[in-house]
Amino acid sequence: MLTDEDLIKGCANGDRASQKALYERYCRKMMVTCLRYAKSEHEAEDILQEGFVKVFSNISKFRAESQLGTWITRIMINTALNKQRSKVYMLPMVDVKESHSIQEEEVSLSNFHLNDLLEVVQSLPDGCRIVFNLFAIEGYSHKEISEMTGISVGTSKSQYNRAKSLLRTKIEALEKEKLEYGQATI
């Protein structure tokens, strides 16, 4: 089995077999990342396609300071943000005043299927979804998010709180639905 280094070398030389091997190694993981940022599966495929083209175009610039998977994830996120940027600007995010009302109840996500959770995340409004992904999943600070997206730190915080509130509501609804159909894990 070829190592990442071998694949990087092959891709840098434009070897199509290496490109395909690298794609096959990472595409499924990256698809999850793209699905989190996209509104639909079709949009996620577009992000994945564009992201991998960027990966192959810039692979000679990869300096192995981080893992290849992390580097590709970052490219996918940037590609997704570029795709979403217009939407973010079109729908300027305003501070949400409901942050104080978030209930800190424990909801176990392990009871849910990945696709259900992805659907819940995709159902968030664009601004909330981006901030939620960047803050909760990728681990960026609100300051970094404000620099990446061009929104203020306060807006990022309030959007995140709103995302949390919406997610809690949707998860609760999903849980209730599952209970009704007897699908909940006991």
Added chain:
Amino acid sequence: MGRPQFEDSWKGVFEGAESAVPDSVWDKVEMDLVRMENKTNKTRVVFYQRLAAMVALFALMMASYIAYDRTSDDGGALQIAQQNQSSENSEANLNSNTTEAKPVLETPDTEGVRGKNTGVPTTRVVAKTNSTNTSTVGNSNLMTAPANVNTQKSYRQSDLTAFIPDWPAIEVKLKSKGFYEPNFPRELPAMPSYLMASSKNDNANEAVYASLGFAGGSYNPGTVASEPSSLSRMASQSSFISAQAEPQSARATIGTAYSIGVNTGKQLSKRWAVQGGLGYMVQNIDYTSNYTSIAPDNTLRAAVTEYADTETMIAIGPPYSIRSINKYLSIPVQVGYKLVDRKIGLQLNAGMATDLFLSNTLKDESGMTESFTQGAGKESPYRSVNWSGLMGLELSHKLAERYRVALVPGIRYTFNSALKDNTQVSYNPFVLDVGLRVKYIFK
């Protein structure tokens, strides 16, 4: 659930998670990569074309400079001679004790150049002092007067005949009226041959000629304008097509063209010539396509969207490379203007060509699918007759009495679309090529 718990639980859900990816995504990635590679290749081709143009321009400028430089040098010599002539009286007045006088004698010719020069003394004396180097004309072969010649004395022609050697009279004509016309017997090589007007045209006998040549260069179909709906509609109707995939094909920006042909020409006047002939032309360009057409015998044929037949069933598959090969029979007619007509010739050609379409072949370079060839005719999407504009230069060199070899850079632009109007696709090919031609001169 605390804030860190909330984030951790969500992070945990997606960490290491995987989701299925449709195969079509890789196909699209591959298509994009092929497009990018083509773009890179195009950039390289453009770079090398520009480099070649710059080298040619530089060579031309250097040649011009050298020619100018040589002209200036001779012009300078002539200017000195002119100055000598205008200052001959003052020179003659130099002290005879310190002066060695050099009378430069005029040809005892009373016709031709001299005939126009009645007011000018027939004798020129160039003084060469020891202390002041006034000027010199010619070289040491000039006749030298005796040391005690009184330079203040005006020579009569009869006195000078003694100094005149038995040289043949040389009639010197200058091409440009603005140049100084020397009225003294010129001692070669005082003037380069190219400044002299030749009474005989070296190439006057190239009245009729025939040539055989070949050319190679780049082929650009230009911007392809198409109606996008036809193939999508066809795809949606076809049961062979997956609902998510669409037939796509990407064309390389630049292809290659080569041609071979015979020409015959006739010189109309000293500068003008007309030439025509017959040529066989091939224009290649590469495509990447993700679908094939299905022939009636169920074989898969190479297909691209630009020339798609909407009646044909198609099948989507992984991208593959196709070469589109157009073949034409060309009948060019050109008028040429000779900019330089010597041993090295330069001729500017312009004209029209009637290009008769022979065939188009879509060839799968991997050999996985059948090649698909379409000829001319009523059913063909290609126009049978095309009209092209031609323009080019012909830099030639005479090798022997009856042969000339020529380098012929040129452009060809087809005025009409190569495809018929009813195909809903149009493009106008543009060819930039360089040819090599061997001419045989009949008379």
